[in-house]
Amino acid sequence: QAQLMESGGGVVQPGGSLRLSCAASGFTFSHHAFHWVRRAPGKGLEWVAVISHDGRGDFRAASVRGRFSISRDNSKNELYLQMSSLRTDDSAIYYCARDFSIFYYNIDLWGRGTTVTVSS
Amino acid sequence: DVVMTQSPLSLAVTLGQAASISCTSSRGLVYEDGHTYLHWFQQRPGQSPRRLIYKVSDRDSGVPDRFNGSGSGTDFTLTISRVEAEDVGIYYCMQGSHLPPTFGQGTKVEIK
Numbered sequence: 001q002a003q004l005m006e007s008g009g010g011v012v013q014p015g016g017s018l019r020l021s022c023a024a025s026g027f028t029f030s031h032h033a034f035h036w037v038r039r040a041p042g043k044g045l046e047w048v049a050v051i052s053h054d055g056r057g058d059f060r061a062a063s064v065r066g067r068f069s070i071s072r073d074n075s076k077n078e079l080y081l082q083m084s085s086l087r088t089d090d091s092a093i094y095y096c097a098r099d100f101s102i103f104y105y106n107i108d109l110w111g112r113g114t115t116v117t118v119s120s
Numbered sequence: 121d122v123v124m125t126q127s128p129l130s131l132a133v134t135l136g137q138a139a140s141i142s143c144t145s146s147r148g149l150v151y152e153d154g155h156t157y158l159h160w161f162q163q164r165p166g167q168s169p170r171r172l173i174y175k176v177s178d179r180d181s182g183v184p185d186r187f188n189g190s191g192s193g194t195d196f197t198l199t200i201s202r203v204e205a206e207d208v209g210i211y212y213c214m215q216g217s218h219l220p221p222t223f224g225q226g227t228k229v230e231i232k
Contacts, residue, residue, distance in 0.1 A: 044226040104151045105216025110168040
């Protein structure tokens with residue numbers, strides 16, 4: 001059964017860093033593009049970043065560009081989100097999500113999410 | 121960015137009655153391959169999102185046939201023909217035809 005499982009969330013001070021991971025199982029990881037999508041408390045879903053199946057291409061939302069980077073390790077079936085210069089408005093549940101392309105988007109599978117809290 | 125506007129933002133429905141959610145995009149959503157990447161997701165309380173409908177009207181496997189998607193151009197609708205208790209949650213439309221992908225604000229569905 002296809003599954004995504006995020007980890008690495010926690011409480012961090014403003015200006016700090018955190019790396020999220022997403023472990024995939026039950027399907028061929030290297031065939032898919034992946035996104036990070038977040039949901040802040042009391043708000044809706046916000047797209048964060050996408051990476052191609054081979055890791056050679058990625059796009060990031062303007063709100064995180066220059067602070068967050070997305071990467072993957074196809075040998076480990078893992079997706080990552082490196083977050084730095086964190087701000088209080090980055091507090092959210094972060095979901096990894098599966099797709100097929102980085103040029104048009106059709107998410108078909110979501111993880112359970114990991115919570116990031118940025119607070120002093 | 122393409123702005124996705126949902127209405128209503130909140131909906132209280134009697135069990136067994138129909139419910140409709142509208143989603144309007146600020147730009148047309150036909151991609152260069154001819155497909156329209158407009159999808160609907162359900163997020164039940166405490167759960168992660170789940171795709172219900174993709175490319176306007178294709179229902180995902182395991183999704184009850186009371187969920188239907190329709191629309192074209194910039195106007196799209198999700199209809200639940202007979203609301204059941206398990207349908208409580210927040211529903212989002214999402215466009216995937218333009219970068220960045222964007223979501224509607226979400227519509228909260230409750231039972232009266």
